[in-house]
Amino acid sequence: MKKxxxxxxxxxxxxxxxxxxxMQKNFPEYEFHIIFSGAGMENRKWSVExxxxxxxxxxxxxxxxxRKRFDDRYVFIPIGVEKTLNEIAPDVVFxxxxxPTILRAVHWCRKKKIPFISWTDxxxxxxxxxxxxxxxxxxxxxxxxxxxxxxxxxxxxxxIAYGADEKKCFISYLTVDIQKYLxxxxxxxxxxxxxxxxxxxxxxxxxxxxxxxxALAKTPQNIRLWIVGEGQEKDLLQKQCTELKISDRVxxxxxxxxEPLQKLYRTAxxxxxxxxxxxFGLVLLEAMCASLPIIxxxxxxxxxxxxxDGENGYIIDPEDVxxxxxxxxxxxxxxxxxxxxKKSYEKAHKFSFEQVSKGCIAALSYxxxxx
Numbered sequence: 001m002k003k004x005x006x007x008x009x010x011x012x013x014x015x016x017x018x019x020x021x022x023m024q025k026n027f028p029e030y031e032f033h034i035i036f037s038g039a040g041m042e043n044r045k046w047s048v049e050x051x052x053x054x055x056x057x058x059x060x061x062x063x064x065x066x067r068k069r070f071d072d073r074y075v076f077i078p079i080g081v082e083k084t085l086n087e088i089a090p091d092v093v094f095x096x097x098x099x100p101t102i103l104r105a106v107h108w109c110r111k112k113k114i115p116f117i118s119w120t121d122x123x124x125x126x127x128x129x130x131x132x133x134x135x136x137x138x139x140x141x142x143x144x145x146x147x148x149x150x151x152x153x154x155x156x157x158x159x160i161a162y163g164a165d166e167k168k169c170f171i172s173y174l175t176v177d178i179q180k181y182l183x184x185x186x187x188x189x190x191x192x193x194x195x196x197x198x199x200x201x202x203x204x205x206x207x208x209x210x211x212x213x214x215a216l217a218k219t220p221q222n223i224r225l226w227i228v229g230e231g232q233e234k235d236l237l238q239k240q241c242t243e244l245k246i247s248d249r250v251x252x253x254x255x256x257x258x259e260p261l262q263k264l265y266r267t268a269x270x271x272x273x274x275x276x277x278x279x280f281g282l283v284l285l286e287a288m289c290a291s292l293p294i295i296x297x298x299x300x301x302x303x304x305x306x307x308x309d310g311e312n313g314y315i316i317d318p319e320d321v322x323x324x325x326x327x328x329x330x331x332x333x334x335x336x337x338x339x340x341x342k343k344s345y346e347k348a349h350k351f352s353f354e355q356v357s358k359g360c361i362a363a364l365s366y367x368x369x370x371x
Contacts (some may be wrong), residue, residue: 005364006033006090008105010097012048012056015282018177021052022353027361033088037061037078037101057084059101075099082108092367094119094360095145098137106141115146115367121174123154123301124161126279138162146367149359152280154301168366172359173305174280175351181289183266184345187338194222195332198268198292200261200283201275203231208274208297208318210240215274215324217244223332224249225272228256228264265290270331270341274318275300288312288348293340295327306351312343 009016024032033055050056062077081104085093093109093116095102109116118141127134139162142148148164150156151174160166197216201207209227216225227237227250234252241247256264265271271287272295280302284294288306294313296303307313314327331337349355 002029002031003092003368004031004033004088004090005092005094006035006085006088007094008035008037008096008101010037010099010101012036012050014048015174015176017048017050017053019175019353019356020056022177023357023360024053024055026353026357030364031055033057033090035059035081035084035088035101035105037099057088059084061101078104081105085112090114091371092117092146092364094149095141096120097122098134098141102141103137106144110144115371116144117147117149117363117367118142118145118159118164119149119151119172120155120159121151121279122158123152123279124158125154125299125301126277127158135162146370147363149363152302152305154304155279170359170363170366172363173351173356174282174302175353175356176282176286176289178285178289178348178352181262181265181286182345182348183262183290185266185291185338185341187335194220194224195328195337196267196269197223197225197272197295197328198228198264198270198287199225199272199274200228200256200264200286201273203227203229203233203237205233206276206278207231208276208299209233209237211276211318211321211324212272212274213237213240213244213246213250214321215318215328216249217246218321218325219328219332221249223328224251226251226253226264226268228253228261230255262290265292268292269337270295270313270328272328273297273300273303274324276318278302281306285348285351288344291341291345293331293337293344295324295331306347308343308347312340312347 035057060079078101085108095116096119142162142164148159148169149172241250271292275297278300281300284306294307297318298315309315316324316327
């Protein structure tokens with residue numbers, strides 16, 4: 001008889017749905033279910049192919065939106081967590097993050113004596129400003145988990161800091177379906193023609209575009225920037241471009257996804273992420289798949305796993321304007337972008353679903369062996 005496992009997560013993001021689909025299709029010895037706390041968030045314009053997965057369940061929930069300039073925060077207050085879990089009757093629960101839905105699921109697991117695996121993308125940096133109640137919820141969940149899955153090296157460090165037994169910690173990297181983005185870029189025949197930088201993400205203060213623009217202004221005129229995304233900081237950023245006299249070098253392209261976005265990745269010369277805070281930074285991996293060198297903020301916590309400094313890109317302090325500008329110019333020098341981009345392409349293969357699923361299955365096998 002198949003063992004049942006359920007993933008409990010917040011909303012159906014494209015990268016999660018693709019991963020769940022892979023798990024369902026490639027591990028038929030398990031029956032994987034997915035519970036979503038909500039259908040979506042208004043600041044996420046994703047198109048999601050739900051027909052790619054089966055056994056999924058949406059909870060009825062009230063959504064509380066905490067609006068801040070730094071970033072909006074969504075909290076789902078769910079209805080029917082216990083009822084849905086009773087209907088599924090799982091052997092193991094993957095409790096993804098520490099929200100109200102997870103707290104109720106953990107309570108159900110303890111009551112029914114069902115083991116659960118605590119899974120997080122969060123890092124000590126991304127959670128440095130959380131409150132006392134949020135810290136207590138993390139400690140409560142981690143003390144009761146049968147095993148742990150981290151989405152990055154930094155996430156694993158956070159779990160251990162909250163009290164996780166490191167011998168029970170597994171890593172299953174946050175990833176995308178790399179097959180959608182893989183593109184082995186041919187070497188540029190005119191390496192000194194300039195550099196086309198690409199940024200993909202929300203136009204909010206947290207993403208640090210206001211730190212990138214002054215650095216760009218310190219680089220040669222033939223280094224240009226495409227900004228892909230929408231957000232509340234757009235007008236301020238356009239004004240900043242005018243003040244820095246770089247409006248002719250910066251193009252705002254709006255929100256893009258699918259083939260138009262993939263074409264931009266393939267056409268650009270280098271990718272830049274100036275974020276003030278990101279628990280991972282999946283756009284870095286998307287760019288690596290398209291053979292782009294990476295210039296990443298040290299505050300993108302996934303950069304530690306994705307970027308080998310000086311090999312496939314540079315990890316920089318986005319608040320160091322001169323250092324940031326220097327990294328951009330290094331990437332533009334000679335054939336450096338092509339050389340580093342090739343390294344990115346090679347490294348991206350380590351984050352395929354086939355590789356990433358190993359940590360998930362190892363954690364599941366471990367927990368089932370303890371029952």
